[in-house]
Amino acid sequence: MENYYGRKGTRVINVGGVLIGGDNPIRVQSMNNTKTSDADGTLEQIRALADAGCDITRVAIPDMDAAEALKTITSKSPIPVVADIHFDYRLAIEAAKNGAAKIRINPGNIGGQANVIKVANVCKERNIPIRVGVNSGSVEKSLIEKYGKVCPQAMVESALGAVKMLEDADFDDIIISIKSSSPRLTIETYKELSKITDYPLHVGVTEAGTVREGIIKSAVGTGSLLAMGIGDTIRVSLTGDPVDEVIAGISILKALDLRKGGITFVSCPTCGRTRVPLIELASEIEKRICTLPYDLKVAVMGCVVNGPGEAKDADIGLAGGIDEFILFEKGETIRRIKADNAVEEFVAEVKRLGEKNNGK
């Protein structure tokens, strides 16, 4: 695997068979928003996430019912499942025993070093890594007083303190995250942290917002770090359907050429030449094809004058005329499609070409 953007060398950590760090592909993660104690509902969402391309998912473990349900979830999940724990070390131990592929905790808030040792020992026996998850809201009061505010130095010191608690428990199977809801603070903090650690970094902007705002903040925060070679796994955090987090995460990686394969979708911004309802049509087509398992560049363009030319590197495309579209492949016109059935016909054509190419 190519080491893009001078990606910073990190050690490799195994999360339920998915390798994170080193030269491994940058992994896309998400988090379920189902009730974990509802194992069937959670598994249904995990399958949707996996189908969208999610590499690893995480579930909240707020109580023993959730920790118990994890047994069913982890035995049937198609992808590794991470247990997210706050405050109660007993939940972490139970989750580790019930098949969690990784535990996400903040060692600083589970009741002291004795509890950290208990969790570390159970994880070590089972080769389960721990993600030290620090964020701007969890920085200790003493560090805020020392630095006068939540700043990159305070967050890095907080994370390293938490990491040291695990290292003192003779545990180093660690991934670190150090997120903030501010893309700028996130960028500055990960930059500082990556200078002084070789543990793999889980990168993301936390509480980024609703789909539109969240994707922009994530693309700026996570995308900037990835372009600097920082980050081994990412999570786009959105107030919405977690499947959208996965699609956005993959789009960020693809925009930086960090993930190959799958559908690359392009569409024109429309202009005075557009005579078809391209905006609605492009959104509908994108929704229908974005998770198809074909390595294709697909273009949806507003006019036949410039569309096929502007998108001539697309494998397949649609360009708007008057009440009709032309279908083109690699810039060559193939046939005309009536406007009233354009989405159905075009999606079918994309699938046909994808199948043909996959069968090569």
Ligand code: SF4
């Ligand atoms: S492809 Fe045609 S409609 Fe779209 S922006 Fe270019 S000129 Fe305008």
